[in-house]
Amino acid sequence: MNKVLSGIEGLDKLLFGGFPKGRAYLISGEPGTGKTIFTLQFLLEGARLGEKGIFVTIDEKPEHIIADMEALGWNVRDYLENGILQILDVTSYFSHTELSAKEGLDVHHITEDILAFVKKSGATRLAIDPIAPLVFAEKALPEITDYIRQLIFSLEDSGDLTTLLTSYVPVGSDRMSQHGVEEFAASGIVLLRLTKIQNKPIRTLLVRKMRGTRIELSEYSFEILPQRGIVLRQPI
Ligand SMILES: Nc1ncnc2c1ncn2[C@@H]1O[C@H](COP(=O)(O)OP(=O)(O)OP(=O)(O)O)[C@@H](O)[C@H]1O
Ligand SMILES: [Mg+2]
Numbered sequence: 001m002n003k004v005l006s007g008i009e010g011l012d013k014l015l016f017g018g019f020p021k022g023r024a025y026l027i028s029g030e031p032g033t034g035k036t037i038f039t040l041q042f043l044l045e046g047a048r049l050g051e052k053g054i055f056v057t058i059d060e061k062p063e064h065i066i067a068d069m070e071a072l073g074w075n076v077r078d079y080l081e082n083g084i085l086q087i088l089d090v091t092s093y094f095s096h097t098e099l100s101a102k103e104g105l106d107v108h109h110i111t112e113d114i115l116a117f118v119k120k121s122g123a124t125r126l127a128i129d130p131i132a133p134l135v136f137a138e139k140a141l142p143e144i145t146d147y148i149r150q151l152i153f154s155l156e157d158s159g160d161l162t163t164l165l166t167s168y169v170p171v172g173s174d175r176m177s178q179h180g181v182e183e184f185a186a187s188g189i190v191l192l193r194l195t196k197i198q199n200k201p202i203r204t205l206l207v208r209k210m211r212g213t214r215i216e217l218s219e220y221s222f223e224i225l226p227q228r229g230i231v232l233r234q235p236i
Pocket of ligand 2: 035036129
């Protein structure tokens with residue numbers, strides 16, 4: 001099976017070589033657990049390898065994303081200039097969500113636009129950060145479930161595109177996504193947590209599910225370091 005290097009130090013070993021290519025994965029966690037950094041690191045690894053990547057930002061302005069990457073010591077200007085890395089800004093669609101929902105914000109249309117943009121660009125790595133606003137417009141759970149399934153099928157359609165979708169987990173819950181259905185449709189889940197060991201706060205990562213490959217099921221502590229970003233340490 002073709003694998004895609006994750007760019008996260010220590011993770012590819014747990015995935016026995018990387019993310020299986022052509023599928024969509026959920027990166028889940030409470031606020032501040034490192035979901036955005038994870039996906040950016042995945043795209044940067046691609047850029048280094050000459051693989052085109054697109055970061056779809058829904059919650060944060062591109063300037064902030066770039067500033068945060070630079071604060072981590074990641075020089076991304078060249079990649080952005082030569083287009084191997086692109087940031088697709090859809091924040092404006094969602095800036096007045098409630099208003100827009102009333103006026104019939106058409107998330108299906110936005111999703112189609114995103115997919116068309118990605119296909120045209122020839123990107124093989126995609127991150128959508130976060131997925132929830134793209135599915136919130138559906139009110140009832142059966143429709144949400146259907147829509148998420150459809151969205152993931154379309155993303156996995158070409159077989160060449162490997163996608164990371166970030167997903168909020170409500171603070172203090174043991175869920176893996178906002179609606180509780182995203183995790184069934186996605187081909188895999190990486191769960192990021194903030195926890196305490198002997199009263200000391202630590203960050204952890206667990207590969208919770210990964211279709212089509214062996215995984216190591218231990219939860220690993222990790223750090224976020226300048227230049228290196230997320231670096232896995234040891235099983236907890
Ligand atoms: N330059 C840096 N050096 C070290 N740690 C950093 C740096 N930048 C961010 N962090 C850490 O990473 C955390 C945020 O990571 P990130 O933005 O990826 O989280 P997130 O899960 O996407 O959060 P949210 O749900 O709010 O979008 C910060 O809370 C901070 O502790
Ligand atoms: Mg984030």
